[in-house]
Amino acid sequence: MARVYNFSAGPSMLPEEVLKTAAAEMLEYGQTGQSVMEMSHRSKEYQAIFDRAVADLREIMNIPDDYEVLFLQGGASTQFAMIPLNLMNKNGKADYIITGQWANKAYKEAARYGKAREVASSKDKIFSYIPKTTAADFDPEADYVHICMNNTIYGTKYHQLPDTGDVPLVADISSCILSEPIDVTKFGMLYAGAQKNVAPAGVTIVIIRKDLIGNAMDITPTMLNYQTHADNGSMFNTPPCYAIYIAGLTFKWIKKMGGLTEIKKVNEKKAKILYDFLDNSKLFKGTVVPEDRSLMNVPFVTGDEELDAKFVAEAKKAGFVNIKGHRSVGGMRASIYNAMPVEGVEKLVEFMKKFEEENA
Numbered sequence: 001m002a003r004v005y006n007f008s009a010g011p012s013m014l015p016e017e018v019l020k021t022a023a024a025e026m027l028e029y030g031q032t033g034q035s036v037m038e039m040s041h042r043s044k045e046y047q048a049i050f051d052r053a054v055a056d057l058r059e060i061m062n063i064p065d066d067y068e069v070l071f072l073q074g075g076a077s078t079q080f081a082m083i084p085l086n087l088m089n090k091n092g093k094a095d096y097i098i099t100g101q102w103a104n105k106a107y108k109e110a111a112r113y114g115k116a117r118e119v120a121s122s123k124d125k126i127f128s129y130i131p132k133t134t135a136a137d138f139d140p141e142a143d144y145v146h147i148c149m150n151n152t153i154y155g156t157k158y159h160q161l162p163d164t165g166d167v168p169l170v171a172d173i174s175s176c177i178l179s180e181p182i183d184v185t186k187f188g189m190l191y192a193g194a195q196k197n198v199a200p201a202g203v204t205i206v207i208i209r210k211d212l213i214g215n216a217m218d219i220t221p222t223m224l225n226y227q228t229h230a231d232n233g234s235m236f237n238t239p240p241c242y243a244i245y246i247a248g249l250t251f252k253w254i255k256k257m258g259g260l261t262e263i264k265k266v267n268e269k270k271a272k273i274l275y276d277f278l279d280n281s282k283l284f285k286g287t288v289v290p291e292d293r294s295l296m297n298v299p300f301v302t303g304d305e306e307l308d309a310k311f312v313a314e315a316k317k318a319g320f321v322n323i324k325g326h327r328s329v330g331g332m333r334a335s336i337y338n339a340m341p342v343e344g345v346e347k348l349v350e351f352m353k354k355f356e357e358e359n360a
């Protein structure tokens with residue numbers, strides 16, 4: 001067996017240890033005589049898996065008791081509608097910062113339910129930076145301010161949160177969840193699809209301040225109301241049981257690694273290896289302004305589309321897969337989520353050096 005280094009933006013690599021545990025427990029979980037996939041979500045065995053996952057996530061992210069943790073379905077994209085349906089119901093307006101395609105999709109969806117306002121955008125430079133804002137830019141009557149914390153496609157990240165005054169901040173953290181410590185109390189709500197840094201696709205994590213639940217618009221479908229899921233411990237209907245189980249294994253792995261402070265150190269080390277190389281390369285260059293660079297998604301180009309394509313093809317042959325950039329940026333993108341080992345980045349850089357010597 002030869003596992004590749006998978007630089008996919010998502011679904012992406014999972015820690016090998018998580019996969020091995022899942023494999024070992026595939027046919028029989030504990031003494032239950034069945035796979036987790038086959039278990040009733042109402043069984044006490046499954047409830048224990050579920051409760052452990054919630055408790056571990058709370059511990060790892062230091063989530064205070066006045067926040068609800070929900071495991072939902074529909075991906076981050078369903079949150080684009082759930083957020084306005086549930087939260088945009090006091091003054092009927094919300095502020096959005098447009099830092100890329102995901103932020104823009106969230107904004108457009110919100111505009112269907114109320115007055116969504118674009119406060120700032122970095123579209124003028126293909127989203128290669130995070131636009132600066134001050135408290136005065138935000139409407140104090142907005143029901144919330146929405147940001148995309150880490151922009152998966154463009155490789156930018158908020159290193160400093162916008163000051164939104166008393167307006168709750170809502171953040172899409174799909175591609176940076178669990179990559180470093182985060183102060184949950186700075187947010188009204190955080191959400192993330194699991195398939196970037198946590199688990200297979202299928203579970204969406206929502207962390208929401210309890211006082212923001214319970215004010216949904218009348219038109220809100222039962223399944224899209226946070227109250228429904230908060231009242232039923234995320235088991236109003238069948239949850240994505242297996243994805244939650246894998247998420248739980250990932251949480252355990254993070255604890256074993258020493259928690260998010262240690263995870264961050266490793267992520268910084270990996271990102272530094274790659275950015276240092278890009279900053280000194282004669283052939284490759286990063287596309288993002290240095291101060292807003294993501295720790296997780298690193299887009300880069302040679303400046304020559306044919307050479308980019310050649311690099312992607314040769315990289316694949318050498319075992320570095322899914323490194324082609326998003327079609328809107330072109331070039332390459334290395335997504336280096338938690339599960340990518342340091343060695344994977346070191347070997348990629350070695351390969352890039354060799355390619356540079358041969359093609360510069």
Ligand SMILES: *Cc1c(COP(=O)(O)O)cnc(C)c1O
Binds near residue numbers: 075
């Ligand atoms: C991948 C991604 C999404 C979309 O997630 P789905 O779970 O496929 O809906 C949204 N936002 C960000 C930041 C992402 O990286």
